[in-house]
Amino acid sequence: xxxxxxxxxxxxxxxxxxxxxxxxxxxxxxxxxxxxxxxxxxxxxxxxxxxxxxxxxxxxxxxxxxxxxxxxxxxxxxxxxxxxxxxxxxxxxxxxxxxxxxxxxxxxxxxxxxxxxxxxxxxxxxxxxxxxxxxxxxxxxxxxxxxxxxxxxxxxxxxxxxxxxxxxxxxxxxxxxxxxxxxxxxxxxxxxxxxxxxxxxxxxxxxxxxxxxxxxxxxxxxxxxxxxxxxxxxxxxxxxxxxxxxxxxxxxxxxxxxxxxxxxxxxxxxxxxxxxxxxxxxxxxxxxxxxxxxxxxxxxxxxxxx
Amino acid sequence: xxxxxxxxxxxxxxxxxxxxxxxxxxxxxxxxxxxxxxxxxxxxxxxxxxxxxxxxxxxxxxxxxxxxxxxxxxxxxxxxxxxxxxxxxxxxxxxxxxxxxxxxxxxxxxxxxxxxxxxxxxxxxxxxxxxxxxxxxxxxxxxxxxxxxxxxxxxxxxxxxxxxxxxxxxxxxxxxxxxxxxxxxxxxxxxxxxxxxxxxxxxxxxxxxxxxxxxxxxxxxxxxxxxxxxxxxxxxxxxxxxxxxxxxxxxxxxxxxxxxxxxxxxxxxxxxxxxxxxxxxxxxxxxxxxxxxxxxxxxxxxxxxxxxxxxxxxxxxxxxxxxxxxxxxxxxxxxxxxxxxxxxxxxxxxxxxxxxxxx
Numbered sequence: 001x002x003x004x005x006x007x008x009x010x011x012x013x014x015x016x017x018x019x020x021x022x023x024x025x026x027x028x029x030x031x032x033x034x035x036x037x038x039x040x041x042x043x044x045x046x047x048x049x050x051x052x053x054x055x056x057x058x059x060x061x062x063x064x065x066x067x068x069x070x071x072x073x074x075x076x077x078x079x080x081x082x083x084x085x086x087x088x089x090x091x092x093x094x095x096x097x098x099x100x101x102x103x104x105x106x107x108x109x110x111x112x113x114x115x116x117x118x119x120x121x122x123x124x125x126x127x128x129x130x131x132x133x134x135x136x137x138x139x140x141x142x143x144x145x146x147x148x149x150x151x152x153x154x155x156x157x158x159x160x161x162x163x164x165x166x167x168x169x170x171x172x173x174x175x176x177x178x179x180x181x182x183x184x185x186x187x188x189x190x191x192x193x194x195x196x197x198x199x200x201x202x203x204x205x206x207x208x209x210x211x212x213x214x215x216x217x218x219x220x221x222x223x224x225x226x227x228x229x230x231x232x233x234x235x236x237x238x239x240x241x242x243x244x245x246x247x248x249x250x251x252x253x254x255x256x257x258x259x260x261x262x263x264x265x266x267x268x269x270x271x272x273x274x275x276x277x278x279x280x281x282x283x284x285x286x287x288x289x290x291x292x293x294x295x296x297x298x299x300x301x302x303x304x305x306x
Numbered sequence: 307x308x309x310x311x312x313x314x315x316x317x318x319x320x321x322x323x324x325x326x327x328x329x330x331x332x333x334x335x336x337x338x339x340x341x342x343x344x345x346x347x348x349x350x351x352x353x354x355x356x357x358x359x360x361x362x363x364x365x366x367x368x369x370x371x372x373x374x375x376x377x378x379x380x381x382x383x384x385x386x387x388x389x390x391x392x393x394x395x396x397x398x399x400x401x402x403x404x405x406x407x408x409x410x411x412x413x414x415x416x417x418x419x420x421x422x423x424x425x426x427x428x429x430x431x432x433x434x435x436x437x438x439x440x441x442x443x444x445x446x447x448x449x450x451x452x453x454x455x456x457x458x459x460x461x462x463x464x465x466x467x468x469x470x471x472x473x474x475x476x477x478x479x480x481x482x483x484x485x486x487x488x489x490x491x492x493x494x495x496x497x498x499x500x501x502x503x504x505x506x507x508x509x510x511x512x513x514x515x516x517x518x519x520x521x522x523x524x525x526x527x528x529x530x531x532x533x534x535x536x537x538x539x540x541x542x543x544x545x546x547x548x549x550x551x552x553x554x555x556x557x558x559x560x561x562x563x564x565x566x567x568x569x570x571x572x573x574x575x576x577x578x579x580x581x582x583x584x585x586x587x588x589x590x591x592x593x594x595x596x597x598x599x600x601x602x603x604x605x606x607x608x609x610x611x612x613x614x615x616x617x618x619x620x621x622x623x624x625x626x627x628x629x630x631x632x633x634x635x636x637x638x639x640x641x642x643x644x645x646x647x648x649x650x651x652x653x654x655x656x657x658x659x660x661x662x663x664x665x
Contacts, residue, residue, distance in 0.1 A: 159360070196565070229564045236557050236564075240602075243553035247546045249604035249611070256558065256600040260566040277565045281596075 001061075001097055002079030003090050004029065004053035007115045007158065011079070012036070012050055014158050015167050015204050032057060033069070039271075044175065055089075062096045070097075070104035075170060077111045080134070082126065082155075083119050091137050098138065109173050110138075110151040113166055118157040127155040161231035168207040168230065177302065181209040184302060192291050193280050195261070198230060200273045205234045205241075208272065233275065237265070255285045264288040269300045332662045333375065333383035334502050335402055339426060340409030341419045342367065342389030345444045345486070349409065350374060350386050352486045353495060353532050356559075359486040371397070378529040378621050379536045380503055380658060392422075393429040400426075401434040404502050409442045412449055412457050412483075420461065424468040431477040439479035440498050441465070446485040458483050489549045496534045505654045509537035512650045516626070517541070520640045523611075525626035526551050527618065527651070530559065536622060551625045554613055558600055597648070599641075603630050616644045618651050 002008050009030050013019045016038050029052065036048040051061060051069070061069045078094055080087075101108050112134050120126045131153045138151050154166035172178055181199060189197040189211035197211040207230045226232070237251070244251045254265040261279050266289060268274040276288050338346045348362035354376050371391070374384045385403075393400070400406070408423045423441065430437045443458050462481050469477070482494035500506055509527060517525050517539045524547055527537045533552050600615040610630035617623050624647060628640060 226564050226566070232560070232564055236560055240553055240557045243550050244604055247550050249550075252603045252605045252610070254600065254602040256561065256598075258558070258562050258598045258600070259596070260562055263561070263565065 001051045001058075001076065001093075002053055002113075002115075003081060003084060003086065003093070004055075006053060006079045006081040006084070008053065008079050009034075009050055010158055011113075011115070011156070011163060011167075012048065014163065015206070016048070029054065033061075046171075046174070058093050062093070062100060066100055067104060070100040073101060073105040073108040074174060075109050075111060076101055077113060077170065079113045079115050080130070082114050082116050082130065087133075091134075094134075095137060111166065111170050112151065112153040114153065114155045116157060117155045117162065118159045123155065130155075161228055161235040164206060164231040164234040165228070167204070168234070171201070171204075171206050171208070175208060178209050181299075181302060182211070184298065185209055185211040188291070188295050189276075191295075192276055192288055193278060193283055194276045194288075195279045196277045198233070198275045198277075199268065200234065200237075200275065202267075202271045202273055205237050205273070207231075207234065255289070257285060262288075264292065266292050268292065268296060269303055272299070272303075331381050333381045334404045335383045335385065336498070336502075337385050337387065337396075337400075337403045337406045338409065339387050339391065339406060339423075340389065340442075340444075341411065341414065341422070344389070344409040344411045344414070344419070346389075346409050347386055348486055349407075349442070349444070349484075349491060349495075350384055352491065353534065354384070356531065362486055376532070378499075378532065378534070379505070379509075379527075379655060381662065382502075393426060399433060400430050400437060403434070403437060405438040405440060405498055406430060407440045407442055407498060409444045410461060412443050412445050412454065412461075415457060415460055415464075420464050420468060423465060424472065424474075427465075427469065427477050427479060428472060428474050431474055435477070438498065438501050439477065440494075441479060441481045442484045442491075442494060443481060444484050446483050446490065447487045454483070489545070489552050492533055492535075492552055493545060493548060496536075499534055499536065503536065505658060506537055508654055509651065510539065512647055512654075513537055513539040516624075516643055516647045520626065520628060520643050521632050522626045522628045525624060528552075528555055528623050528625055529621055530555065530617065530623040531621070533559075547627065551613070554602060554615065555623065555625065558615060599644075601633065603633070605630065614640070616641075616648070618648045619655055622651065622655075624648075 009027050013027060016036070030050055031052050033052065034050040036046075036050065038046040038048055049069070051057065076097065078097060080090060080094075084090060098110070101110070114127060114130045114134075117123055117127065134153055135151075152169065154162065154169075156163045156166050175181075185197045185199060189195075194211070199208045199210070200206065201208055210230070241251045253267065254263075256263045261277055262281070262283060262285055263275060263277050264285050265273060265275045274292060276292070278288065338350060340346050345362075347365050347368050348357075348359075351357040351365065352359055352362060354374060368386055368388045370388060372386045374386060376382045376384065387396070406426060408426065410419050410423070427439055430439060441461075443461055446454055446458075449457060458481070465479075480497075482490070482497070484491040484494045503509070513525050513527060516522065524541055524544075525539050526535045526548070528535050528551065533555050535548070535551075597617045598615075599617065601612050603612045604610060612628050612630045612633040614626050614628055614633065615623055624644065633640060
């Protein structure tokens with residue numbers, strides 16, 4: 001949800017339809033609610049409700065369609081245009097939405113995206129200011145004693161990797177066995193002498209799980225890799241997949257022996273890709289590929305595919 | 307914020323120049339000309355400093371001639387000139403230059419840029435008939451497809467008319483339609499570069515041999531950092547394939563620093579980073595150096611292709627399309643061919659370096 005023109009459909013088309021950012025200008029306004037079923041990880045079906053943001057629609061969501069809209073909500077994503085002139089009205093709708101959620105699906109997680117960050121110069125400062133403003137509003141909207149499960153704020157832009165960061169953490173909350181997957185990835189990483197193993201969803205290339213999950217802070221300082229690497233990887237692979245599709249080819253697998261590291265990116269199961277990063281120069285990429293093939297069965301079982 | 311992108315500011319440039327003159331390498335000079343705000347500095351920054359195209363908006367106007375050195379298969383020196391420069395104020399005879407690139411904004415159909423271009427063409431005709439004159443009709447992304455072709459044609463026509471009037475129509479020149487937002491700029495600049503590389507036929511022969519022996523339908527020798535292709539085999543260049551290779555290269559370039567680990571720097575990192583010192587050519591040593599490589603397999607249908615990447619020299623990379631069956635089954639042989647190709651290219655580069663004197 002979010003105001004008209006804030007970029008909801010743009011981000012949906014970028015993440016789920018593999019369209020490049022430059023084509024989002026062609027998208028028209030969303031009328032009423034566009035429902036999308038996105039098969040994510042095979043058995044998990046995301047039901048995406050892209051809600052048109054014009055005032056008339058918003059009013060009807062909050063009144064007549066209230067029970068339909070807010071029933072069985074897993075995640076509410078509210079998009080704010082960072083350069084909006086009508087922040088006041090936006091916030092009012094946002095508070096009403098929170099109200100609706102509390103009434104019909106109190107367990108829903110809430111994500112706030114401050115979108116179109118590419119338009120502002122002072123990114124850090126603007127985002128902090130917006131975040132604070134939104135937090136105040138959230139508290140006000142919730143009223144005393146009633147705390148919704150979680151509200152997370154992200155600054156995003158379709159022109160860089162920040163959008164993938166936000167969406168990766170959104171889907172992370174929806175995957176039931178994320179912790180189990182992480183555990184097995186860690187075992188797998190050890191078997192490969194890998195620095196890191198990352199599991200991506202196939203169509204969106206969003207990060208599902210990694211071998212060192214962010215919930216274990218003590219694992220982080222072990223290797224000070226670039227903090228934005230997951231999102232950047234998603235973005236790079238997506239961009240390359242898109243260039244492949246322009247010549248009617250389909251990206252399948254990638255292996256690299258770069259001066260800094262070796263890496264293999266290959267299919268793990270029929271709806272996931274795995275990226276193995278190895279810093280040990282004696283490890284051959286062929287061995288990594290063999291390991292992927294051997295691990296495939298196990299991961300299919302974990303996903304309930306076998 | 308703008309000042310961060312002011313890479314043309316004199317301080318940074320001067321150091322490049324002085325080092326350049328100390329080395330005493332004979333650089334191939336390229337003159338970049340055009341009206342104010344036509345996109346000369348943008349072209350230079352996007353190609354050689356890997357500035358994201360979106361950021362070119364923040365570039366400042368060039369006030370003085372700035373010279374940029376760039377080392378690829380041949381050492382280049384690009385003179386980025388301010389818009390108001392004329393043949394007389396250039397401060398160097400045109401005979402010094404190997405190529406002249408004149409940039410025209412595609413929306414600028416009026417007389418001024420064209421008459422200026424004609425002045426330069428005539429001056430070149432008198433001073434240096436060997437000069438390659440290339441006209442980049444730039445900012446093609448600003449217009450719709452039909453207008454684009456129409457304006458491109460009109461500009462060509464007007465230049466021709468002007469030259470006819472001045473009775474100077476023998477001077478050869480080429481037109482390219484370019485934009486920093488797609489691959490057209492890379493393709494056009496590559497074509498200019500080809501004319502400046504004297505060893506091009508030898509590089510092409512090496513590529514032909516490689517393709518024939520590795521059953522590869524297409525192979526490019528790219529300059530890895532700027533993503534310009536230096537040479538390709540004899541089969542025609544299909545721009546879709548070129549674009550794919552370009553994108554592949556940019557992905558690999560971006561991947562490198564992403565998973566760099568400062569704590570566990572691998573032993574092999576030292577090897578390709580250091581350039582061979584001039585007094586120690588030792589070609590035997592090159593064999594046990596580590597060269598990065600990569601392969602991406604694509605499969606639309608049964609046969610499938612694999613895009614391979616092998617670094618050849620610290621600057622150059624070989625990108626080849628190899629049938630997946632060949633790559634999976636006879637990878638060793640393909641890599642063996644790459645080693646031979648590498649030795650050939652390195653030899654050519656060594657000769658080139660020697661001929662130009664210095665390192």
